Amino acid sequence: MKDTREAGVERKLQEWKASLAAITAGLFLFLAVSGVSLYFFPFNITNQFMVLFHTALGLIFTLPYIYYQLRHYLYSRQFSLTNVKLLGYCSWVAMSVCVISGLVLTWQPIFGTRISYAWDLVHTVSGLVVIPLVIIHIMILMVRYTRRTALGQAMVHSVKRFAAATGLLTIVPVVVVVLAAYAYAPVTFVNEFPEGYTFKPGETPFQPSLAMTSTGGAFESRSMAESKSCGAEGCHEQIYQEWLPSTHRYASMDAAFQVIQKVMAKNNGPVSTRYCGGCHDPIALFAGAKNLYDEDLSSYGADEGVSCVVCHSIISTDVKGNAEYVISQPERYIYEHKESKTAEFLSQFLIRAYPRHHVQSFTRDLYKTPEFCGACHKQFIDEEVNKVGWVQLQNQYDNWKNSRWYHEGDPTKTITCRECHMQLYASTDPAAGDGADYNRDPDDNMHRSHRFLAANQFMPNILKLSGAKEHVKLTEDWLRGEIPIPEIADKWTEGPVIPIEIIAPQTVSAGDEVAIQVSLLNNKAGHDFPTGPLDIIQAWVDLTVKDQNGTVIYQSGQLNEKNFLEKGSFVFKAEGIDQYGNLIDRHNLWEMVGARFKRALFPGFSDVAEFSFQCPTSVIRSAGKPMDSTQNFRFRVPDEYSGALEIKARLKYRKVNQFLVNFLFGEESGLTAHITQISKDSKVIWVEG
Numbered sequence: 001m002k003d004t005r006e007a008g009v010e011r012k013l014q015e016w017k018a019s020l021a022a023i024t025a026g027l028f029l030f031l032a033v034s035g036v037s038l039y040f041f042p043f044n045i046t047n048q049f050m051v052l053f054h055t056a057l058g059l060i061f062t063l064p065y066i067y068y069q070l071r072h073y074l075y076s077r078q079f080s081l082t083n084v085k086l087l088g089y090c091s092w093v094a095m096s097v098c099v100i101s102g103l104v105l106t107w108q109p110i111f112g113t114r115i116s117y118a119w120d121l122v123h124t125v126s127g128l129v130v131i132p133l134v135i136i137h138i139m140i141l142m143v144r145y146t147r148r149t150a151l152g153q154a155m156v157h158s159v160k161r162f163a164a165a166t167g168l169l170t171i172v173p174v175v176v177v178v179l180a181a182y183a184y185a186p187v188t189f190v191n192e193f194p195e196g197y198t199f200k201p202g203e204t205p206f207q208p209s210l211a212m213t214s215t216g217g218a219f220e221s222r223s224m225a226e227s228k229s230c231g232a233e234g235c236h237e238q239i240y241q242e243w244l245p246s247t248h249r250y251a252s253m254d255a256a257f258q259v260i261q262k263v264m265a266k267n268n269g270p271v272s273t274r275y276c277g278g279c280h281d282p283i284a285l286f287a288g289a290k291n292l293y294d295e296d297l298s299s300y301g302a303d304e305g306v307s308c309v310v311c312h313s314i315i316s317t318d319v320k321g322n323a324e325y326v327i328s329q330p331e332r333y334i335y336e337h338k339e340s341k342t343a344e345f346l347s348q349f350l351i352r353a354y355p356r357h358h359v360q361s362f363t364r365d366l367y368k369t370p371e372f373c374g375a376c377h378k379q380f381i382d383e384e385v386n387k388v389g390w391v392q393l394q395n396q397y398d399n400w401k402n403s404r405w406y407h408e409g410d411p412t413k414t415i416t417c418r419e420c421h422m423q424l425y426a427s428t429d430p431a432a433g434d435g436a437d438y439n440r441d442p443d444d445n446m447h448r449s450h451r452f453l454a455a456n457q458f459m460p461n462i463l464k465l466s467g468a469k470e471h472v473k474l475t476e477d478w479l480r481g482e483i484p485i486p487e488i489a490d491k492w493t494e495g496p497v498i499p500i501e502i503i504a505p506q507t508v509s510a511g512d513e514v515a516i517q518v519s520l521l522n523n524k525a526g527h528d529f530p531t532g533p534l535d536i537i538q539a540w541v542d543l544t545v546k547d548q549n550g551t552v553i554y555q556s557g558q559l560n561e562k563n564f565l566e567k568g569s570f571v572f573k574a575e576g577i578d579q580y581g582n583l584i585d586r587h588n589l590w591e592m593v594g595a596r597f598k599r600a601l602f603p604g605f606s607d608v609a610e611f612s613f614q615c616p617t618s619v620i621r622s623a624g625k626p627m628d629s630t631q632n633f634r635f636r637v638p639d640e641y642s643g644a645l646e647i648k649a650r651l652k653y654r655k656v657n658q659f660l661v662n663f664l665f666g667e668e669s670g671l672t673a674h675i676t677q678i679s680k681d682s683k684v685i686w687v688e689g
Contacts, residue, residue: 026169109352114430210324211278225301251305278323321378399527534574
């Protein structure tokens with residue numbers, strides 16, 4: 001019996017003396033400390049290094065833990081079941097779950113694009129459970145064995161040695177983490193305005209734009225740019241590819257913007273170009289490049305326009321317009337902006353494995369609201385720019401707010417900006433899914449398109465952007481209403497965005513005077529049609545009448561040999577004027593004080609173009625002046641004519657009129673803006689002799 005007891009004591013001594021036990025316990029305690037730090041303490045450099053060490057040492061911990069646990073089980077199973085032993089079994093189960101979930105959460109950010117929040121929850125809960133279980137299990141045994149003097153001083157010494165080794169193996173990695181965080185040299189941004197940057201006392205540094213930084217000072221351009229990194233290594237690759245040919249992306253590169261900005265700087269002073277910068281060129285605006293001493297009025301990242309970081313760093317907006325928003329400079333993860341493959345891997349791993357800060361920095365409920373869009377999609381000119389007074393320009397936000405598409409407090413009836421312009425697509429993106437929308441869930445595997453399909457089917461091809469051909473095709477399909485949107489299919493009618501209908505008699509008698517009408521309805525647009533800069537946009541009715549032999553007997557809405565729209569056409573546009581009554585024809589909005597003519601269709605409203613003409617040879621038309629809401633041409637069918645008259649009407653659209661194209665690129669370029677046929681109708685009139 002004595003020999004058996006001595007053998008038992010010796011075996012217990014070996015268990016406490018085992019280096020494997022101390023290593024396993026030490027690594028476990030470090031993982032516990034680092035895990036608690038990650039869960040309870042805010043994002044900082046130290047915690048990011050905690051993530052890296054927690055992952056690395058967690059992998060190292062796995063194999064010795066499995067071996068030790070198996071060895072420990074084979075030893076302890078010979079003893080009867082006690083409370084301590086039951087506690088050990090519970091610890092084993094919780095630890096197994098924690099280890100397995102930890103391995104999954106290591107695999108996912110290395111080989112995938114995001115961690116699973118379900119696995120993350122399992123890892124967190126099992127970790128919080130296993131920590132007290134293991135600590136209590138070990139502490140009970142340590143106290144029990146150190147108090148049993150019958151086991152001798154050797155046992156006391158072994159237990160104390162185990163405790164010291166465990167403590168050391170816990171403290172050393174913590175110290176290494178702290179030293180690594182202290183030694184790390186983060187990328188610092190020079191958030192200073194360039195020498196000579198000027199602005200008036202009492203004004204913000206970015207006026208006449210209403211955009212503002214959260215600090216009131218400059219943001220280095222690098223901190224707002226480098227959108228490519230968002231699509232790197234499969235993270236937001238789908239969204240990045242959608243954004244590349246989008247209007248938001250080329251807002252600053254836009255050839256019209258670049259030329260007009262230079263003219264504005266020459267005529268009205270470089271500082272005035274800040275007016276445009278908040279929406280078109282925010283990176284340059286916040287870097288202080290819209291200044292007297294910057295000939296290009298631009299900066300690093302200008303080819304990104306409204307970049308990923310710019311849009312997703314806006315923290316508040318106001319619907320006054322003219323870019324009235326506040327933008328913050330997000331705190332980046334360690335190794336972001338460091339130029340090496342290792343740094344790129346580590347930063348991406350941290351973002352994926354420790355995403356809480358990334359999500360909080362770039363995701364806000366604000367982005368779901370029309371008010372977010374309204375900060376830029378509402379524009380006015382004030383005395384500060386035109387030297388005269390306030391003039392309302394494009395205003396998509398108020399159009400929408402006052403239209404049939406808005407039902408306050410009822411999302412089931414309301415159609416918002418993003419539902420139209422950011423359609424849902426099947427997605428593998430880490431940002432897929434959304435449980436905050438009334439009609440979605442976190443696992444719907446959908447994301448909102450970042451093409452922001454709208455109405456510019458000209459500039460992507462001119463700029464030769466990646467994906468331009470596909471984007472232009474989609475834009476044309478969008479203009480015609482041919483892209484289905486299942487999310488809101490029950491909220492609006494089918495068919496074209498702006499359907500047209502020819503209204504004409506079925507038969508006329510020879511010698512009668514005939515009137516033809518073309519009715520146009522704003523069926524789907526959530527704002528005026530057309531919308532945007534109506535001084536350069538043209539949407540018009542192209543009407544052709546042919547006799548039964550195919551001979552054209554009347555036309556309206558044709559382009560001449562130089563691609564100018566013929567005078568007298570029924571056209572949607574605006575004609576702004578300066579204080580001297582001169583036409584605003586180069587998008588020189590800084591000189592605009594009002595408008596002498598405007599035609600657009602409010603949502604749900606219609607307009608009618610009226611035509612009448614002499615058949616088959618003489619055409620009498622009004623010309624050379626702006627059109628009213630109707631157009632009248634006298635049409636009398638000659639007594640000797642009989643047969644059929646075929647009428648075709650088309651609603652056509654181009655983003656930039658020919659005058660501005662020539663101004664931007666030169667008449668010798670031969671360029672003309674792409675024309676999209678939005679809708680069409682045809683009808684036959686029978687003429688009885």
